[in-house]
Amino acid sequence: MRRFELYDTLSRSTRLFVPLVPPKIGLFVCGLTPYADAHIGHGKVAVTFDVVARALRRWGYRVFSVQNVTNIDDRLIARGGETGTDPLVLADRHIAAWHGAMDRLGVTSVNYYPHATDYVPEILAQIQTLIEKGFAYAAMGSVYYDIAKFPSYGALSGQKADALRPGARVPPEPGKRAPADFVLWKAATPGEPTWESPWGPGRPGWHIEDTAISVRLFGARYDIHGGGLDLKFPHHEAEIAQAEAATGASPLVNFWMHVGLLTMKGEKMSKSVGNVVGLEEAIDEFGPEVVRFFYLNAHYRSPLDYVPGRSLEESAEAFRTLSQSAGRIRAAAASAGPERVGDDLPAELANAAASTVEALDEAMAQDFHSREAIAALFQWTTRLNENLPALDSLSSESLAAILGPYEWAAEVLGILVGAPAADHSTLGAAVEVILAARARARARSDFAEADRIRSELAEAGIVIEDDGAATRWHLGGPDR
């Protein structure tokens, strides 16, 4: 197991990570509230923790990765009311869409997506415990957390309860003892989905599901809790108060990871502001790997600014250098098969491949610094292009060695995974016929004809590039 350092929001410091029970790591991430389609900010969080889990597993840890789904909440009810849909049905629809987007994005690391509504017994039990221990009180059919009973409330975000602006955004509720108390159980309102409880029919508050689920799955304490930076307060603060009061164990988690928010031209992307770019749309236009590259090309804790018409375009351009190089070597390795005898790599290049892989792991071991890893991938690619021997005469072993850094990227970052070979398709065969005709034209110096073929192919979305005697092609052109 590789040692690595991780920044913890609670202690505001980076320190060596030590699992509670090696080699296991419990990772809990605040997932989605399925009331609308995902935007590219949600994708950033998903990809961040996907990469975290992938890296940890590569290093030998046994990660149990959980992302909860808040499938009952105010916005779902509101949206259901607007559209005349049962909120739970609406939720299921968006959950299915989310999983579809995650599959396309290559987010493969999550073990379990618990739904809040499947944990109502645990939620009720935890609320009951909080009441019995004196941390919560029932009032008018609801149950509230009494933050005065939990002195360290606010430690995560640095907020002091008495410095908050009470009612700044949400009107005070009549049953609360203090404005900053938060709801654990909401009394039923007509027309909403409800569950029976000792305090009457109602539904869970926003924060309680997370700790009901995490205590059930991980116990009183676990290793990492993640989410967007905007959840730090009040959501994660409330989780600490609930779980630590209910279980008596502290700290709830050893490391709090908060992902920097995605902004649009400097302003936070959110549904309430209305400046959202759909995740699926971005994937449609640029492909999943470019979207991942865009996220990973900045440190996960930094805010990342999205500028329409520029950010993903630049990412696509930069990513192309890597994907082109990786693609060519993958193709060569595929055609060489596993046992081709051939030239060995120059020693310098072989050493560089190995040290690049080490540099990549080391970059990630430094608080998951994917940006530094990507810089190392570019340096490797330049080095490779500088002194690359003829690929078709290299041994299988040599090809595997120079593929190493790209295999690492596929495993950990989920990019450069290698596309299915297009040259076996009908299209590929047809293009080869056309390219052969063009090659004959070039051979007799009929460049007008050769250029005409090239430009017509480009209009059809096929870009060709001459490289010495060979001509490569790929899909591209104006539509992509």
Next chain:
RNA sequence: GCUGAGGUGGCAGAAUGGUUAAUGCGUCGGACUGCAGAUCCGAUUCCUGGGGGUUCGAUUCCCUCCCUCAGCUCCA
């Protein structure tokens, strides 16, 4: 107002108490090419918000001011 993060080259975005401040994008030039593209080489006049301080030396540490973003019970 309170809490937190941050202000780096044309742009995006790293890092470090000390030789030329990573990497990418863009632009310009060169090599290669019939041309283009890709690739390689070089350049883009040493750019760290302002002002103090600590230090032999700070972009990095301290103080202060200015500005930006986020949070202050919808939010990933």
